[in-house]
Amino acid sequence: MTHHTPADYLAYVDRVWEGQASPVEHLSGQWSDLGLIPVGERTGLFTGFANVAVFDTGDGLVMVDSGEWRTAERLYRAVRDQSAAPLTTVVFTHGHLDHVFGVHPFDAEADRDGAVRPEVVAHEAVAARFDRYARTAGYNEAINRRQFKQPRLTWPTEYRTPDTTYRDVLTLRRGDLTFELVHARGETDDATWVWIPELRTLCAGDLFIWSSPNAGNPQKVQRYAEDWAHALRRMQELGAETLLPGHGVPIVGADRVHRALGDTASFLETLVEQTLELMNAGATLDTVLHTVKAPEELTRLPYLKPAYDEPEFVVRNLWRLYGGWYDQNPAHLKPAPEAEIAAELAALAGGAGALADRARDLLAEGHDRLAAHLAEWAAQAAPEEAGIAGVRAEVYEYRARRATSTMAKGVFSWAASESRATASGRGLLEVLSALPAGERESMGAHIVAGGRKPVAE
Template sequence: MSELLEYADRVWRGEASPSLYHTGELRRNGLHEIAEGVWTWPAFGNVHLFPTGDGLFCYDTGDRRTAGDLFAAVRARTDVPLHTAVYSHGHVDHVFGVGPFDAEAAERGLPRPRVTAHQDVLPRFRRYQQSLGYNSVINQRQFQAPGFRWPDDYRYPDVTYADTARLRIGGLEVELWHGRGETDDATVAWLPEKGVLCCGDFFIWSAPNAGNPQKVQRYALDWVRTLRWMAGLGAETLLPGHGLPIVGAARIRTALGDAADLLESLHDQTLAAMNSGATLDEVLRTVTAPADLLKKPYLRPSYDEPEFVVRNVWRLYGGWWDGDPAGLKPAGKAELARELAQLTGGAERLAERARELLARGDHRLAGHFAQLAVDADPESQDAHRARAEVYRELEKAATSTMAKGVYAWTVAESQAALDGEERDEHLRENSTGRVRWSI
């Protein structure tokens, strides 16, 4: 058993933490052989390779920061050209590794690799190019990376498909299936002769990323259906978009089934509450995730959170209005905050109350009052100090990358207002080191 598979087995059994995967340490030894003719490069976005008689088949290609390292790892193992690459979806941590192989093909006078993807990858790339500034800002915030700039140039696929496609590469049979989940352009690759299932981000060793407060719509119920379909294939090896391989049909069925059960529970509870006439606030207070599932080592809410999934289900079925009549055409936040400050004794009194609530352990409520204080008086040093204190504690208590990123960014904004110098330093010190550039 390879080093990677031994580690994956210990994580599955609860005998090791999955944190080593996120350090990049595992890819220092290059490609890992998962089975005969199955290689994995464990990067931020995993890359899976299969040698064939016509050249290499590659499922996913990683991000731009590691493209050179991927190329070097492949060439340390083989000089066989890359024949075909498939994008699991269009997120930028999966589509930027083809460039060095294109350049190599040009230098060697060979056809460049053929890239295949679902047809909706094309409008995704176009959308990215239309919203570069927004994508830069939200990823700076989510991943606490103030210098990040969203890429504006993409390796477009050479071939696209709509629902299903079959590839035959040097004797290797590959079935491509489209599904909606984290994205609308996802591709699952099933290699029946090898019993290998490449599932992209349908499974990532974390609670499914079906919420994500700063990103476009996710599709929880479609995701559930794809998970259950994959669980029924009888795969012996599961190669995910992020996280560790899973080997053994029983384990794969369990992992995919548990992920489906978690999402289905959140989806069905949310929709039932909506059907009863509940507002979003009422939905958020009543829907609960199955606690036993969240304890699984592959379903812990370390990236996304069930609460965010509930909001995304609401958005899919109910639109943007949350059911609060005051929120339909609200006054400006600053205007409301100034009125509340006048009633309570000023922004400083709001800041004081935020600290009192924080000391009492009411972190979420404290967050409201700290933000109101800054909205009421953006020049108030005391308001910014309270805001930084409160959101620093919220950041410490948060479990997910998404929540930590927003809270850390808020602390950094108030720190910058206080002294003009600490923002970027705070972000660097508090970076999770688990960056996944996606949108």
């Protein structure tokens, strides 16, 4: 077993910045043996898929985010291995499940000792998010199973609600430190970034994640790319010397922090500008999707690779935000049922088998997007035919292998598994369970593990 030191970790952080190492090591918990890693004065970082920052104020501890339920006990032990001081405050940077399920052991400690539980502070929209999660638990369970290829994943309906909420800005004074909380809309509508001026340290939450911004996510609620860019520009003005992201390694050094925030803002700004220019010119969604591109000089950067989300999905979300759901194709305004369209096309082609055969030919020619349309129509026209299901599986397995983002990999892999189940006569759960563990849990640059609770959105 490798025994790391904090110096080893900081050297690794530097290699990640230079593009010589991958943030996957951090995200998958390979540095977890270090517990709380000192990354600055009075500052400890608990690493894993989602980060937790712990600050010693001189009068108790303040924690920014709390991780997910699987790491809650390990977080508690890591904190208590270094300090017996009471945890007075926990700030949720937003309400995603991988950031809000680590408070329970500290609540339990306070109850045992007859002490006051930690005060949880968050934006006022976090409670509304938790209410929505409870109301849509079945839907969230289904889409997260698909996105992360976790067929046994279940979605929680009970949450640690905030004790104190704010709307725009909130300043907390704890011991010798000041925590300036600022609301932003980005990946979520309830985001908070935290500035600790005495330490020149910025906790960005999921406004910075060592991947191209998760501003598209095809299965989730609205994202806010332009507001996100504004927040990044505002943070850039602070002159922070350390940036602690919601996911991935810290960025140390004022120049590096300034550049990372600026590059990420530029990435979002160019997608917004290109999309709005085309929308204002009367372009259809189809034209916008196949025209707007993120600059290669940005997507090549180690912190902006499209490993989780991708620019095409961000463009769709921008269209939804600024233009609604109508894509300017009149046939899509009140469409026929997809199964009827598939049956008609199959009849014109000479049967569903002809569509499937053409899909396979197109796939061999490298036209995987077009092949997917034909394979989908063939499968809808003949949903129980094993041979056609096999072709559909081939198409989506190919697309999953070529996909760069977690979003695309998850959807394509799930579709392929559905068809493999049909083609083989096995159940979907059996097919998914037979996948290699690495394939089931791979998220490109992000790693999650399934089980009773999901860990990311």
